[in-house]
Amino acid sequence: MSSAKRKSEARAGSRSHGRDPESSRREILEAAAEIFMEYGYAATSLDHVAERLGATKGRVYHYFPSKADLFLGIHQGAMETLIATVAPLLDGPGTAAERLHAMAMAHARMLMTRSPEQKVAVGKLERHLLRGATARHQHTLQAIVRLRDDYEQLFAEVLSEGMREGDFAVQPPRLATKPVLGALNWLTVWYQPRRGESSEDIEIIARMIADFVVKGLRKGEPLP
Amino acid sequence: MSSAKRKSEARAGSRSHGRDPESSRREILEAAAEIFMEYGYAATSLDHVAERLGATKGRVYHYFPSKADLFLGIHQGAMETLIATVAPLLDGPGTAAERLHAMAMAHARMLMTRSPEQKVAVGKLERHLLRGATARHQHTLQAIVRLRDDYEQLFAEVLSEGMREGDFAVQPPRLATKPVLGALNWLTVWYQPRRGESSEDIEIIARMIADFVVKGLRKGEPLP
Secondary structure (H helix, E strand, C coil): CCHHHHHHHHHHHHCCCCCCHHHHHHHHHHHHHHHHHHHCCCCCCHHHHHHHHCCCHHHHHHHCCCHHHHHHHHHHHHHHHHHHHHHHHHCCCCCHHHHHHHHHHHHHHHHHHCHHHHHHHHCCCCHHHHCCCCHHHHHHHHHHHHHHHHHHHHHHHHHHHHHHCCCECCCCHHHHHHHHHHHHHCHHHHCCCCCCCCHHHHHHHHHHHHHHHHHHCECCCCCC | CCHHHHHHHHHHHHCCCCCCHHHHHHHHHHHHHHHHHHHCCCCCCHHHHHHHHCCCHHHHHHHCCCHHHHHHHHHHHHHHHHHHHHHHHHCCCCCHHHHHHHHHHHHHHHHHHCHHHHHHHHCCCCHHHHCCCCHHHHHHHHHHHHHHHHHHHHHHHHHHHHHHCCCECCCCHHHHHHHHHHHHHCHHHHCCCCCCCCHHHHHHHHHHHHHHHHHHHECCCCCC
């Protein structure tokens, strides 16, 4: 049995019908994220998600009337979680370089520990999947695009500050965020939790990438 | 009319039935890469590709008996092109840091100028798309996994050399390639050629990312 399946069964077992709608919603989104990652968008159905949860299709349908709603719900939830975690660090103490380091560590940790949702969320928003989207979906889609833009803006701001403080090479901040987010988000492509991976292992990887991005932005010639 | 469509029509117009099989194959792969990028795997068909080329389905089918063959063909071709372009730079003159810089520039340029194939190729190999793959497909899939591994190894080698030369921080080379390739490959997510983009614009972006990755690997503490 896959570890994802084991986790979901544990979840289904502990599920209480009296739980609040917000945690039901989250539970469904988590299961759906796992299935989208395993099978891809086209091969995933509401039945699939219900089965993984040991729930009825009606229960899933109650919260998410369509597969597109599920997909967009995962996206939106994951972006909101990222922003809620990383935004406070922008306003924290220390130099811009120190704050970027903390933001990068937090982002990398989230990608490694909340892997399925984040894999769905940081990838490209595959608009072709939503062709013929309803007005409601279009609305959600626009909200997600704004969230992504807000998130990138957090990084652009700390980069601008680091340029003003004289630590970072001066360049257009939005452009300079691209390799930073690339180095971080590539985790969703290569990182697979290993059996028995400890939180210390995750810290080592997060630190390696955070060090890399902060050094990469420094002033000075790349070649000695 | 989209620029992709214009390009394909130009291609279809200039197409000669007497051309050699290798360029026919390439022409089909290029058109297919554009369509996979626009519509996604599930919504793409051989008919679709034939229509874009102004060719018969039979002509496409002659070279690629199935959609999976097309998808794998794009992958394999793009990886072979990357390796053929980047591998000679590993053996070129200069320090490891200089050679990595040249390799990163070449990789970034390729991703920007050969966008559809490379977008298909550097993304995750979505194995679920190939569920129920035939033995022949499995064979190609294994060849692609080996090519990717070979490609990553080129970067691991130049990183090891840079560590021995004392320019790069000492860390496991394969792990250290991840943020390097992430900063580069993220181009396939965010980069869109703008109207009237010049080769100079492409050079500026390629240099920004190459500078970033070389600096990111340097020895020393990330924070002053």
